[in-house]
Amino acid sequence: MTDWNRDDTFLARWLSDELNAEELKAFEQSSDFSHYQRIRETLSNAKSLEFDTEAELRRLKENRRSAQPRVRKLSSLARWSIAASIFLVSSLGLLYLWQKEMGKPVVAYTEAVNKTKVELPGGSVVKLNSSSSLAYSKEEWSSERSLDLSGEAYFEVEKGNTFTVHTEAGTVAVLGTRFNVKLRKGVLDVLCYHGKVQVVSETVVQELTEGMGIRIAEGRSRSLIVESKEPSWVSGIISLQDVPLSEALDELERQFDCTVIGNHADFNGIYNGDFPTDDFEAAVALVLGAFEKELEYTVDNEKREITLKPLR
Amino acid sequence: MSGEGVCDEEVYDTVYREHAPGLFRFLAYKHGNEAKARDTVQESFLKLWEKCMDVLPEKAKSFLFTVANNQFLNEVRKEKVRLDFSKQSGTTQVDHESPGFKLEYTEYGKRLEEAINSLPEGQREVFLLNRIEKHTYKQIAEMLDVSVKAIEKRMHKALLKLKTLLHPK
Numbered sequence: 001m002t003d004w005n006r007d008d009t010f011l012a013r014w015l016s017d018e019l020n021a022e023e024l025k026a027f028e029q030s031s032d033f034s035h036y037q038r039i040r041e042t043l044s045n046a047k048s049l050e051f052d053t054e055a056e057l058r059r060l061k062e063n064r065r066s067a068q069p070r071v072r073k074l075s076s077l078a079r080w081s082i083a084a085s086i087f088l089v090s091s092l093g094l095l096y097l098w099q100k101e102m103g104k105p106v107v108a109y110t111e112a113v114n115k116t117k118v119e120l121p122g123g124s125v126v127k128l129n130s131s132s133s134l135a136y137s138k139e140e141w142s143s144e145r146s147l148d149l150s151g152e153a154y155f156e157v158e159k160g161n162t163f164t165v166h167t168e169a170g171t172v173a174v175l176g177t178r179f180n181v182k183l184r185k186g187v188l189d190v191l192c193y194h195g196k197v198q199v200v201s202e203t204v205v206q207e208l209t210e211g212m213g214i215r216i217a218e219g220r221s222r223s224l225i226v227e228s229k230e231p232s233w234v235s236g237i238i239s240l241q242d243v244p245l246s247e248a249l250d251e252l253e254r255q256f257d258c259t260v261i262g263n264h265a266d267f268n269g270i271y272n273g274d275f276p277t278d279d280f281e282a283a284v285a286l287v288l289g290a291f292e293k294e295l296e297y298t299v300d301n302e303k304r305e306i307t308l309k310p311l312r
Numbered sequence: 313m314s315g316e317g318v319c320d321e322e323v324y325d326t327v328y329r330e331h332a333p334g335l336f337r338f339l340a341y342k343h344g345n346e347a348k349a350r351d352t353v354q355e356s357f358l359k360l361w362e363k364c365m366d367v368l369p370e371k372a373k374s375f376l377f378t379v380a381n382n383q384f385l386n387e388v389r390k391e392k393v394r395l396d397f398s399k400q401s402g403t404t405q406v407d408h409e410s411p412g413f414k415l416e417y418t419e420y421g422k423r424l425e426e427a428i429n430s431l432p433e434g435q436r437e438v439f440l441l442n443r444i445e446k447h448t449y450k451q452i453a454e455m456l457d458v459s460v461k462a463i464e465k466r467m468h469k470a471l472l473k474l475k476t477l478l479h480p481k
Contacts, residue, residue, distance in 0.1 A: 012449065064361055
Protein backbone atom coordinates (compact mmCIF):
# COMPACT_ATOMS: atom_id res chain seq x y z
CA MET A 1 0.00 0.00 0.00
CA THR A 2 1.20 3.46 -0.80
CA ASP A 3 1.60 6.28 1.67
CA TRP A 4 -1.37 8.25 0.45
CA ASN A 5 -3.81 5.81 1.98
CA ARG A 6 -2.71 7.03 5.38
CA ASP A 7 -3.18 10.69 4.49
CA ASP A 8 -6.85 11.49 5.05
CA THR A 9 -6.91 14.53 2.77
CA PHE A 10 -4.83 13.13 -0.08
CA LEU A 11 -7.64 12.61 -2.58
CA ALA A 12 -9.07 16.03 -1.75
CA ARG A 13 -5.76 17.61 -2.63
CA TRP A 14 -5.58 15.60 -5.82
CA LEU A 15 -9.03 16.87 -6.88
CA SER A 16 -8.00 20.46 -6.26
CA ASP A 17 -4.63 19.96 -8.03
CA GLU A 18 -2.63 20.66 -4.90
CA LEU A 19 -0.38 17.56 -4.94
CA ASN A 20 3.30 18.15 -5.54
CA ALA A 21 4.99 16.54 -8.52
CA GLU A 22 6.38 13.68 -6.51
CA GLU A 23 3.07 12.81 -4.85
CA LEU A 24 1.25 13.03 -8.17
CA LYS A 25 3.69 10.77 -9.93
CA ALA A 26 3.45 8.09 -7.25
CA PHE A 27 -0.33 8.30 -7.32
CA GLU A 28 -0.53 8.04 -11.11
CA GLN A 29 1.48 4.86 -10.96
CA SER A 30 -0.76 3.23 -8.36
CA SER A 31 -3.15 0.50 -9.46
CA ASP A 32 -6.28 2.42 -8.42
CA PHE A 33 -5.44 5.63 -10.22
CA SER A 34 -7.41 4.87 -13.37
CA HIS A 35 -10.57 4.29 -11.30
CA TYR A 36 -10.25 7.64 -9.54
CA GLN A 37 -9.50 9.35 -12.82
CA ARG A 38 -12.64 7.87 -14.40
CA ILE A 39 -14.86 9.11 -11.56
CA ARG A 40 -13.34 12.56 -11.81
CA GLU A 41 -13.78 12.77 -15.57
CA THR A 42 -17.35 11.47 -15.53
CA LEU A 43 -18.29 14.12 -13.01
CA SER A 44 -16.69 16.91 -15.01
CA ASN A 45 -19.54 16.50 -17.52
CA ALA A 46 -22.32 16.69 -14.96
CA LYS A 47 -24.61 19.67 -15.18
CA SER A 48 -25.67 21.83 -12.30
CA LEU A 49 -29.27 21.92 -11.08
CA GLU A 50 -31.59 24.41 -12.71
CA PHE A 51 -33.16 27.20 -10.70
CA ASP A 52 -35.53 29.74 -12.24
CA THR A 53 -34.46 32.76 -10.23
CA GLU A 54 -37.00 35.27 -11.59
CA ALA A 55 -39.97 32.90 -11.31
CA GLU A 56 -38.98 31.98 -7.78
CA LEU A 57 -38.56 35.65 -6.87
CA ARG A 58 -42.11 36.37 -8.09
CA ARG A 59 -43.42 33.46 -6.02
CA LEU A 60 -41.53 34.80 -3.01
CA LYS A 61 -43.18 38.21 -3.34
CA GLU A 62 -46.62 36.60 -3.46
CA ASN A 63 -45.78 34.69 -0.30
CA ARG A 64 -44.40 37.78 1.33
CA ARG A 65 -47.62 39.70 0.83
CA SER A 66 -49.52 37.14 2.86
CA ALA A 67 -47.00 37.19 5.69
CA GLN A 68 -46.46 40.83 6.70
CA PRO A 69 -44.82 41.49 10.04
CA ARG A 70 -46.91 43.20 12.68
CA VAL A 71 -44.44 45.60 14.26
CA ARG A 72 -46.03 48.96 14.97
CA LYS A 73 -43.94 52.06 14.96
CA LEU A 74 -44.92 55.49 16.18
CA SER A 75 -42.03 57.56 15.07
CA SER A 76 -42.85 60.46 12.82
CA LEU A 77 -44.01 63.87 13.87
CA ALA A 78 -47.21 63.27 11.91
CA ARG A 79 -48.08 60.29 14.06
CA TRP A 80 -47.25 62.19 17.16
CA SER A 81 -49.57 65.01 16.20
CA ILE A 82 -52.35 62.50 15.56
CA ALA A 83 -51.63 61.05 18.96
CA ALA A 84 -51.68 64.53 20.45
CA SER A 85 -55.08 65.26 18.99
CA ILE A 86 -56.41 62.01 20.37
CA PHE A 87 -54.97 63.13 23.66
CA LEU A 88 -56.87 66.40 23.45
CA VAL A 89 -60.14 64.76 22.55
CA SER A 90 -59.98 61.88 24.96
CA SER A 91 -57.81 62.40 27.96
CA LEU A 92 -58.39 58.86 29.19
CA GLY A 93 -56.57 57.03 26.42
CA LEU A 94 -53.56 54.84 26.84
CA LEU A 95 -51.31 57.58 25.56
CA TYR A 96 -52.57 59.85 28.28
CA LEU A 97 -51.62 57.28 30.86
CA TRP A 98 -48.22 57.03 29.27
CA GLN A 99 -47.84 60.79 29.26
CA LYS A 100 -48.78 61.01 32.88
CA GLU A 101 -46.57 58.18 33.96
CA MET A 102 -43.49 58.75 31.91
CA GLY A 103 -43.77 62.31 30.67
CA LYS A 104 -42.41 61.45 27.23
CA PRO A 105 -44.03 60.38 23.96
CA VAL A 106 -43.87 56.70 23.16
CA VAL A 107 -41.68 56.34 20.08
CA ALA A 108 -41.83 52.61 19.64
CA TYR A 109 -43.48 49.63 21.14
CA THR A 110 -43.68 45.96 20.31
CA GLU A 111 -46.43 43.47 20.91
CA ALA A 112 -45.87 39.81 21.73
CA VAL A 113 -43.73 38.02 19.11
CA ASN A 114 -42.48 41.26 17.51
CA LYS A 115 -39.16 42.97 17.88
CA THR A 116 -38.03 46.24 16.39
CA LYS A 117 -35.06 48.52 15.98
CA VAL A 118 -35.05 52.25 16.63
CA GLU A 119 -32.40 54.67 15.45
CA LEU A 120 -31.96 57.66 17.69
CA PRO A 121 -30.70 61.07 16.61
CA GLY A 122 -26.90 60.96 16.68
CA GLY A 123 -26.65 57.37 15.52
CA SER A 124 -27.31 55.41 18.69
CA VAL A 125 -29.38 52.29 18.13
CA VAL A 126 -31.95 50.58 20.32
CA LYS A 127 -33.23 47.09 19.65
CA LEU A 128 -36.51 46.45 21.40
CA ASN A 129 -37.50 42.93 22.48
CA SER A 130 -41.12 41.71 22.43
CA SER A 131 -43.82 43.40 24.53
CA SER A 132 -41.69 46.44 25.33
CA SER A 133 -41.94 50.17 24.83
CA LEU A 134 -39.59 53.10 24.54
CA ALA A 135 -40.24 56.81 25.01
CA TYR A 136 -38.13 59.93 24.57
CA SER A 137 -38.57 63.54 23.67
CA LYS A 138 -37.19 64.41 20.25
CA GLU A 139 -37.19 68.14 21.03
CA GLU A 140 -35.07 67.77 24.12
CA TRP A 141 -32.82 65.04 22.75
CA SER A 142 -30.01 67.40 21.70
CA SER A 143 -29.72 68.77 25.23
CA GLU A 144 -30.58 65.64 27.16
CA ARG A 145 -30.22 62.07 25.98
CA SER A 146 -32.88 60.53 28.17
CA LEU A 147 -35.20 57.58 27.50
CA ASP A 148 -37.94 55.74 29.33
CA LEU A 149 -38.05 51.99 28.94
CA SER A 150 -40.53 49.35 29.91
CA GLY A 151 -39.67 45.78 29.01
CA GLU A 152 -36.34 44.86 27.47
CA ALA A 153 -33.98 46.61 25.07
CA TYR A 154 -30.39 46.45 23.89
CA PHE A 155 -28.60 49.77 23.49
CA GLU A 156 -25.66 50.65 21.27
CA VAL A 157 -24.80 54.17 22.35
CA GLU A 158 -22.66 56.55 20.33
CA LYS A 159 -20.28 58.77 22.28
CA GLY A 160 -21.76 62.08 23.45
CA ASN A 161 -23.61 63.55 26.42
CA THR A 162 -24.65 61.27 29.21
CA PHE A 163 -27.20 58.80 27.95
CA THR A 164 -29.80 57.82 30.51
CA VAL A 165 -32.34 55.00 30.51
CA HIS A 166 -35.08 55.35 33.11
CA THR A 167 -37.10 52.36 34.28
CA GLU A 168 -39.48 52.19 37.17
CA ALA A 169 -36.94 50.15 39.15
CA GLY A 170 -33.85 52.20 38.49
CA THR A 171 -31.83 54.32 36.13
CA VAL A 172 -28.90 53.41 33.90
CA ALA A 173 -26.48 56.17 32.87
CA VAL A 174 -23.70 55.88 30.29
CA LEU A 175 -21.38 57.80 27.98
CA GLY A 176 -20.87 55.55 24.96
CA THR A 177 -21.30 51.82 25.19
CA ARG A 178 -23.44 48.76 24.52
CA PHE A 179 -25.73 47.36 27.18
CA ASN A 180 -29.00 45.53 27.72
CA VAL A 181 -31.71 46.67 30.12
CA LYS A 182 -34.55 44.37 31.09
CA LEU A 183 -37.38 45.24 33.43
CA ARG A 184 -39.97 42.55 33.95
CA LYS A 185 -42.28 42.42 36.98
CA GLY A 186 -40.15 44.83 38.97
CA VAL A 187 -36.93 42.84 38.42
CA LEU A 188 -34.26 44.91 36.69
CA ASP A 189 -31.40 43.22 34.81
CA VAL A 190 -28.61 45.33 33.33
CA LEU A 191 -25.83 43.69 31.32
CA CYS A 192 -22.86 45.69 30.04
CA TYR A 193 -21.29 44.45 26.78
CA HIS A 194 -18.86 47.27 26.14
CA GLY A 195 -17.72 50.44 27.87
CA LYS A 196 -19.02 51.45 31.26
CA VAL A 197 -22.48 52.07 32.74
CA GLN A 198 -23.76 53.24 36.08
CA VAL A 199 -26.90 51.73 37.60
CA VAL A 200 -28.76 53.68 40.24
CA SER A 201 -31.79 52.45 42.14
CA GLU A 202 -33.23 53.45 45.51
CA THR A 203 -31.00 50.98 47.28
CA VAL A 204 -28.08 50.33 44.93
CA VAL A 205 -25.48 52.41 43.10
CA GLN A 206 -23.26 50.21 40.99
CA GLU A 207 -20.80 50.81 38.18
CA LEU A 208 -20.59 48.08 35.55
CA THR A 209 -17.75 47.58 33.12
CA GLU A 210 -17.52 45.29 30.10
CA GLY A 211 -18.63 41.72 30.92
CA MET A 212 -20.45 42.67 34.13
CA GLY A 213 -24.13 42.39 34.88
CA ILE A 214 -26.45 43.12 37.77
CA ARG A 215 -29.93 42.09 38.85
CA ILE A 216 -31.91 44.29 41.20
CA ALA A 217 -34.96 42.63 42.76
CA GLU A 218 -36.81 43.68 45.88
CA GLY A 219 -34.08 46.12 46.81
CA ARG A 220 -31.30 43.56 46.69
CA SER A 221 -28.71 43.10 43.99
CA ARG A 222 -26.71 40.17 42.68
CA SER A 223 -24.31 39.88 39.79
CA LEU A 224 -25.11 38.30 36.45
CA ILE A 225 -22.79 36.72 33.93
CA VAL A 226 -22.24 38.28 30.49
CA GLU A 227 -21.05 35.53 28.18
CA SER A 228 -21.56 36.88 24.67
CA LYS A 229 -20.82 39.99 22.62
CA GLU A 230 -24.47 41.04 22.51
CA PRO A 231 -27.66 39.72 24.07
CA SER A 232 -28.76 36.49 22.44
CA TRP A 233 -32.36 37.66 21.91
CA VAL A 234 -31.03 40.01 19.23
CA SER A 235 -30.25 36.90 17.18
CA GLY A 236 -33.34 34.90 18.09
CA ILE A 237 -32.35 33.03 21.24
CA ILE A 238 -33.84 33.86 24.62
CA SER A 239 -31.41 33.24 27.42
CA LEU A 240 -32.72 33.22 30.99
CA GLN A 241 -30.52 33.20 34.07
CA ASP A 242 -32.06 31.86 37.30
CA VAL A 243 -35.61 33.08 36.84
CA PRO A 244 -38.77 31.67 38.44
CA LEU A 245 -40.78 29.35 36.20
CA SER A 246 -43.53 31.98 36.08
CA GLU A 247 -41.12 34.46 34.45
CA ALA A 248 -39.93 31.83 31.94
CA LEU A 249 -43.60 31.19 31.03
CA ASP A 250 -44.22 34.93 30.69
CA GLU A 251 -41.27 35.12 28.33
CA LEU A 252 -42.77 32.29 26.24
CA GLU A 253 -46.03 34.25 26.11
CA ARG A 254 -44.21 37.38 24.97
CA GLN A 255 -42.20 35.57 22.32
CA PHE A 256 -44.94 33.37 20.87
CA ASP A 257 -48.16 35.13 21.91
CA CYS A 258 -49.21 31.83 23.47
CA THR A 259 -51.47 31.13 26.44
CA VAL A 260 -50.56 29.15 29.52
CA ILE A 261 -53.49 27.33 31.11
CA GLY A 262 -53.31 25.90 34.61
CA ASN A 263 -52.21 27.11 37.97
CA HIS A 264 -48.52 27.03 38.70
CA ALA A 265 -48.37 29.63 41.47
CA ASP A 266 -47.40 27.11 44.15
CA PHE A 267 -44.52 25.77 42.16
CA ASN A 268 -41.16 27.40 42.90
CA GLY A 269 -38.99 25.98 40.15
CA ILE A 270 -36.05 28.09 38.95
CA TYR A 271 -35.25 28.06 35.24
CA ASN A 272 -31.81 28.53 33.81
CA GLY A 273 -31.42 28.05 30.07
CA ASP A 274 -31.95 29.10 26.44
CA PHE A 275 -34.75 28.66 23.95
CA PRO A 276 -35.22 29.63 20.28
CA THR A 277 -37.83 32.25 19.30
CA ASP A 278 -38.70 30.62 15.98
CA ASP A 279 -39.85 27.22 17.15
CA PHE A 280 -42.73 27.17 19.62
CA GLU A 281 -42.75 23.48 20.42
CA ALA A 282 -38.99 23.30 20.85
CA ALA A 283 -39.06 26.34 23.13
CA VAL A 284 -41.82 24.88 25.31
CA ALA A 285 -40.00 21.56 25.50
CA LEU A 286 -36.82 23.31 26.57
CA VAL A 287 -38.50 25.35 29.29
CA LEU A 288 -40.91 22.78 30.70
CA GLY A 289 -38.63 19.85 29.97
CA ALA A 290 -36.35 21.27 32.66
CA PHE A 291 -39.06 20.40 35.18
CA GLU A 292 -40.14 17.09 33.68
CA LYS A 293 -39.94 15.26 36.99
CA GLU A 294 -42.29 17.68 38.69
CA LEU A 295 -44.57 19.10 36.01
CA GLU A 296 -46.71 17.50 33.35
CA TYR A 297 -48.06 19.49 30.45
CA THR A 298 -49.56 19.30 26.98
CA VAL A 299 -48.97 21.65 24.04
CA ASP A 300 -51.40 22.63 21.30
CA ASN A 301 -49.21 24.02 18.55
CA GLU A 302 -52.05 25.42 16.44
CA LYS A 303 -53.90 27.21 19.22
CA ARG A 304 -50.61 28.13 20.82
CA GLU A 305 -51.73 26.81 24.16
CA ILE A 306 -49.75 25.20 26.93
CA THR A 307 -51.81 23.32 29.50
CA LEU A 308 -50.14 22.58 32.82
CA LYS A 309 -51.48 19.59 34.69
CA PRO A 310 -52.10 19.96 38.43
CA LEU A 311 -49.11 19.27 40.63
CA ARG A 312 -48.91 15.79 42.03
CA MET B 313 -36.92 54.35 10.96
CA SER B 314 -37.18 54.48 7.18
CA GLY B 315 -36.31 51.46 5.05
CA GLU B 316 -32.62 50.70 5.10
CA GLY B 317 -30.32 47.87 4.11
CA VAL B 318 -32.11 44.69 3.22
CA CYS B 319 -35.49 46.36 3.93
CA ASP B 320 -34.94 48.28 0.72
CA GLU B 321 -36.74 46.42 -2.08
CA GLU B 322 -33.89 46.88 -4.55
CA VAL B 323 -31.23 45.69 -2.11
CA TYR B 324 -33.45 42.74 -1.20
CA ASP B 325 -33.88 41.75 -4.86
CA THR B 326 -30.13 42.00 -5.46
CA VAL B 327 -29.46 39.80 -2.44
CA TYR B 328 -32.04 37.35 -3.78
CA ARG B 329 -30.54 37.15 -7.26
CA GLU B 330 -27.06 36.79 -5.83
CA HIS B 331 -27.72 34.14 -3.18
CA ALA B 332 -30.95 32.25 -3.95
CA PRO B 333 -29.54 29.97 -6.69
CA GLY B 334 -26.52 29.02 -4.57
CA LEU B 335 -28.66 28.46 -1.50
CA PHE B 336 -31.03 26.31 -3.55
CA ARG B 337 -28.25 24.06 -4.85
CA PHE B 338 -26.67 23.84 -1.43
CA LEU B 339 -29.97 22.61 0.03
CA ALA B 340 -30.77 20.33 -2.88
CA TYR B 341 -27.40 18.61 -2.66
CA LYS B 342 -27.65 18.38 1.08
CA HIS B 343 -31.12 16.90 1.27
CA GLY B 344 -31.60 15.35 -2.14
CA ASN B 345 -35.03 16.91 -2.60
CA GLU B 346 -35.46 19.78 -5.06
CA ALA B 347 -39.02 20.72 -4.09
CA LYS B 348 -38.15 20.93 -0.42
CA ALA B 349 -35.04 22.93 -1.29
CA ARG B 350 -37.09 25.49 -3.27
CA ASP B 351 -39.54 25.88 -0.37
CA THR B 352 -36.76 26.26 2.15
CA VAL B 353 -35.20 29.00 -0.01
CA GLN B 354 -38.57 30.79 0.07
CA GLU B 355 -38.92 30.46 3.81
CA SER B 356 -35.39 31.66 4.42
CA PHE B 357 -35.97 34.78 2.33
CA LEU B 358 -39.29 35.44 4.07
CA LYS B 359 -37.41 35.32 7.35
CA LEU B 360 -34.81 37.70 5.94
CA TRP B 361 -37.62 40.14 5.08
CA GLU B 362 -39.06 39.88 8.59
CA LYS B 363 -35.66 40.54 10.13
CA CYS B 364 -34.49 42.98 7.48
CA MET B 365 -33.89 45.70 10.05
CA ASP B 366 -31.42 43.52 11.89
CA VAL B 367 -29.46 42.07 8.98
CA LEU B 368 -26.85 44.01 7.05
CA PRO B 369 -26.67 43.16 3.32
CA GLU B 370 -23.15 41.76 3.73
CA LYS B 371 -24.39 39.48 6.52
CA ALA B 372 -27.39 38.30 4.51
CA LYS B 373 -25.64 35.26 3.09
CA SER B 374 -24.64 33.73 6.40
CA PHE B 375 -28.06 34.66 7.84
CA LEU B 376 -29.78 32.80 4.98
CA PHE B 377 -27.62 29.71 5.27
CA THR B 378 -28.12 29.55 9.03
CA VAL B 379 -31.88 30.00 8.77
CA ALA B 380 -32.11 27.41 5.98
CA ASN B 381 -30.17 24.88 8.01
CA ASN B 382 -32.31 25.44 11.10
CA GLN B 383 -35.48 25.32 9.05
CA PHE B 384 -34.49 21.98 7.71
CA LEU B 385 -33.56 20.60 11.11
CA ASN B 386 -36.96 21.74 12.38
CA GLU B 387 -38.64 19.87 9.54
CA VAL B 388 -36.79 16.72 10.47
CA ARG B 389 -37.70 17.21 14.12
CA LYS B 390 -41.38 17.70 13.32
CA GLU B 391 -41.43 14.37 11.56
CA LYS B 392 -40.29 12.61 14.69
CA VAL B 393 -42.99 11.52 17.08
CA ARG B 394 -41.33 12.60 20.28
CA LEU B 395 -38.80 15.36 20.75
CA ASP B 396 -35.64 14.49 22.55
CA PHE B 397 -33.38 17.30 23.68
CA SER B 398 -31.08 15.20 25.77
CA LYS B 399 -29.10 14.00 22.79
CA GLN B 400 -27.58 16.58 20.44
CA SER B 401 -26.47 14.15 17.78
CA GLY B 402 -24.64 15.65 14.84
CA THR B 403 -26.02 13.41 12.15
CA THR B 404 -29.55 13.45 10.90
CA GLN B 405 -31.24 10.71 8.99
CA VAL B 406 -33.12 11.93 5.95
CA ASP B 407 -34.81 10.17 3.11
CA HIS B 408 -33.10 10.95 -0.14
CA GLU B 409 -34.90 10.95 -3.43
CA SER B 410 -32.08 11.79 -5.80
CA PRO B 411 -28.99 13.94 -5.60
CA GLY B 412 -30.49 16.06 -8.39
CA PHE B 413 -27.50 16.78 -10.59
CA LYS B 414 -27.68 15.51 -14.16
CA LEU B 415 -25.12 12.97 -15.26
CA GLU B 416 -24.83 11.88 -18.82
CA TYR B 417 -27.00 8.91 -19.40
CA THR B 418 -24.43 6.16 -19.54
CA GLU B 419 -24.32 2.96 -17.59
CA TYR B 420 -21.30 4.20 -15.67
CA GLY B 421 -22.90 7.58 -15.06
CA LYS B 422 -25.95 5.92 -13.63
CA ARG B 423 -23.92 3.78 -11.29
CA LEU B 424 -21.90 6.79 -10.19
CA GLU B 425 -25.11 8.71 -9.48
CA GLU B 426 -26.38 5.87 -7.32
CA ALA B 427 -23.07 5.64 -5.50
CA ILE B 428 -23.08 9.39 -4.78
CA ASN B 429 -26.65 9.07 -3.56
CA SER B 430 -25.58 6.50 -1.03
CA LEU B 431 -22.89 8.72 0.52
CA PRO B 432 -23.57 10.13 4.00
CA GLU B 433 -25.21 13.56 3.81
CA GLY B 434 -22.13 15.43 5.03
CA GLN B 435 -19.89 13.90 2.38
CA ARG B 436 -22.38 14.16 -0.46
CA GLU B 437 -23.11 17.85 -0.08
CA VAL B 438 -19.42 18.72 0.09
CA PHE B 439 -18.54 16.47 -2.82
CA LEU B 440 -21.25 17.87 -5.10
CA LEU B 441 -20.67 21.50 -4.14
CA ASN B 442 -17.06 21.05 -5.15
CA ARG B 443 -17.38 18.79 -8.19
CA ILE B 444 -20.58 20.22 -9.74
CA GLU B 445 -20.77 23.78 -8.45
CA LYS B 446 -16.97 24.23 -8.55
CA HIS B 447 -16.90 25.87 -5.12
CA THR B 448 -13.46 25.79 -3.52
CA TYR B 449 -12.96 23.96 -0.22
CA LYS B 450 -12.59 27.31 1.47
CA GLN B 451 -15.95 28.54 0.14
CA ILE B 452 -17.67 25.34 1.23
CA ALA B 453 -16.05 25.55 4.66
CA GLU B 454 -17.54 29.03 5.07
CA MET B 455 -20.98 27.87 3.94
CA LEU B 456 -21.01 25.02 6.43
CA ASP B 457 -19.13 26.87 9.12
CA VAL B 458 -16.47 24.17 9.54
CA SER B 459 -12.72 24.07 8.90
CA VAL B 460 -11.15 23.61 5.47
CA LYS B 461 -9.43 20.54 6.85
CA ALA B 462 -12.83 19.01 7.69
CA ILE B 463 -13.96 19.64 4.11
CA GLU B 464 -10.80 18.01 2.72
CA LYS B 465 -11.36 14.96 4.90
CA ARG B 466 -14.94 14.62 3.70
CA MET B 467 -13.83 14.96 0.08
CA HIS B 468 -11.17 12.32 0.57
CA LYS B 469 -13.60 9.92 2.27
CA ALA B 470 -16.28 10.51 -0.36
CA LEU B 471 -13.98 9.71 -3.26
CA LEU B 472 -12.54 6.70 -1.45
CA LYS B 473 -16.05 5.36 -0.88
CA LEU B 474 -17.13 5.99 -4.48
CA LYS B 475 -14.12 4.12 -5.79
CA THR B 476 -14.83 1.18 -3.49
CA LEU B 477 -18.48 1.07 -4.61
CA LEU B 478 -17.74 1.36 -8.32
CA HIS B 479 -14.58 -0.69 -8.50
CA PRO B 480 -14.74 -3.34 -5.80
CA LYS B 481 -11.63 -5.45 -5.57
